[in-house]
Amino acid sequence: MTKHAVSPPGRQRRTFMLAVPLVAFALCSWPIGETARAAEPGKDTPVANLPRILVLATGGTIAGQADPRATGAYKSGQITGEQLMQSVPGLDKLAKLNAEQISSIGSQDMNDKVWFALARRIQDAFDKNEADGVVITHGTDTLEETAFFLDNVVRGDKPVVIVGSMRPATAISADGPGNLYEAVQVAADPRSRGRGVIAVLNDKIQGARSVTKTNTTSIETFSSPNDGPIGYVDTAGGIRFMTQAAGVKRATYQLPAGDQLPRVAIVYSHANMDAVPIEDAISHGAKGIVLAGVGDGNTSKPALDALEAAAKQGILVVRSTRVRSGFVTRNVEVDDDKNGFVVSEDLNPQKARVLAQLLIASGVTVPAELQRAFTATW
Numbered sequence: 033m034t035k036h037a038v039s040p041p042g043r044q045r046r047t048f049m050l051a052v053p054l055v056a057f058a059l060c061s062w063p064i065g066e067t068a069r070a071a072e073p074g075k076d077t078p079v080a081n082l083p084r085i086l087v088l089a090t091g092g093t094i095a096g097q098a099d100p101r102a103t104g105a106y107k108s109g110q111i112t113g114e115q116l117m118q119s120v121p122g123l124d125k126l127a128k129l130n131a132e133q134i135s136s137i138g139s140q141d142m143n144d145k146v147w148f149a150l151a152r153r154i155q156d157a158f159d160k161n162e163a164d165g166v167v168i169t170h171g172t173d174t175l176e177e178t179a180f181f182l183d184n185v186v187r188g189d190k191p192v193v194i195v196g197s198m199r200p201a202t203a204i205s206a207d208g209p210g211n212l213y214e215a216v217q218v219a220a221d222p223r224s225r226g227r228g229v230i231a232v233l234n235d236k237i238q239g240a241r242s243v244t245k246t247n248t249t250s251i252e253t254f255s256s257p258n259d260g261p262i263g264y265v266d267t268a269g270g271i272r273f274m275t276q277a278a279g280v281k282r283a284t285y286q287l288p289a290g291d292q293l294p295r296v297a298i299v300y301s302h303a304n305m306d307a308v309p310i311e312d313a314i315s316h317g318a319k320g321i322v323l324a325g326v327g328d329g330n331t332s333k334p335a336l337d338a339l340e341a342a343a344k345q346g347i348l349v350v351r352s353t354r355v356r357s358g359f360v361t362r363n364v365e366v367d368d369d370k371n372g373f374v375v376s377e378d379l380n381p382q383k384a385r386v387l388a389q390l391l392i393a394s395g396v397t398v399p400a401e402l403q404r405a406f407t408a409t410w
């Protein structure tokens with residue numbers, strides 16, 4: 033050890049006292065690029081300069097209220113979007129807000145009618161330049177399907193953010209107000225443009241293709257098993273985008289006329305699987321069948337035979353998986369080329385179903401084209 037390796041105690045203290053303010057100054061003035069908060073509207077932004085955010089309320093637990101029937105019981109979709117916004121202090125400093133009620137349902141009741149109404153309203157608001165961004169308040173049960181549907185049918189690059197909560201508005205430590213605040217923060221931020229429909233819950237920003245609900249009741253429920261969040265947001269630190277969302281579409285498909293998508297069934301595979309659920313789906317008029325297969329989108333011999341027969345009848349058969357992460361790959365244990373099947377890649381069964389519906393509605397039948405539609409750019 034040299035004699036300079038250990039400084040005398042007085043010098044150490046002086047160096048330390050000098051270093052602390054220097055480091056603090058450096059940290060405060062460090063240019064933090066994408067994380068910079070300057071782009072975000074704040075308390076000093078004049079109202080006239082605030083972005084215009086259209087809030088479309090659909091119901092869900094975020095709008096839920098306690099039900100006296102039992103402790104912990106509640107009903108979804110009890111309060112309006114307007115009431116929800118009023119319960120969040122400081123929201124009006126982030127954006128000029130305008131709320132519209134599209135529906136008041138738990139998202140277990142989400143349906144094509146509400147999807148079409150949402151898609152048409154958002155498109156109209158963007159086409160007529162009525163809004164700089166949209167926030168959709170939604171139940172969490174089917175939030176990922178709505179996000180994915182809208183990503184495929186709403187054109188443009190203005191932010192569309194979907195938000196929900198796991199605890200009703202009347203709960204102790206309700207997560208809705210914080211989530212809504214962060215959703216508006218993200219929708220109001222120009223850096224959110226061009227990222228497709230994004231979900232904001234519990235401080236995470238996640239892409240429509242990847243995001244999925246992974247826990248029945250915890251507030252830490254949404255994750256993106258194959259690629260993780262695209263960014264983070266919190267009321268103190270602002271927004272940090274880390275990466276681009278996978279497979280961003282923001283419209284490839286036209287909304288079909290009317291307000292209904294073609295019937296596509298999801299068939300869940302398991303041990304000792306027979307062909308009955310597949311035959312049922314066909315007899316009820318399914319135009320497509322998505323297999324929530326075991327492993328890499330596999331299923332039993334009788335079920336495979338029934339699916340092959342379905343594909344021969346012109347029913348679109350998509351192999352997905354009941355496994356939470358990973359990809360379903362073509363022609364591994366199943367001969368997709370021979371059977372006329374499509375694989376869902378990373379799309380879970382519920383999202384593969386939405387895409388199958390849009391493809392059928394668009395009249396796409398060429399196998400290579402169908403398969404291409406399921407393949408994301410990574």
Ligand SMILES: NC(=O)C[C@H](N)C(=O)O
Pocket residue numbers: 091092093094108137138139140170171172173174196197198199
């Ligand atoms: N946390 C929730 O929002 C669940 C509720 N069932 C819904 O999806 O509307």
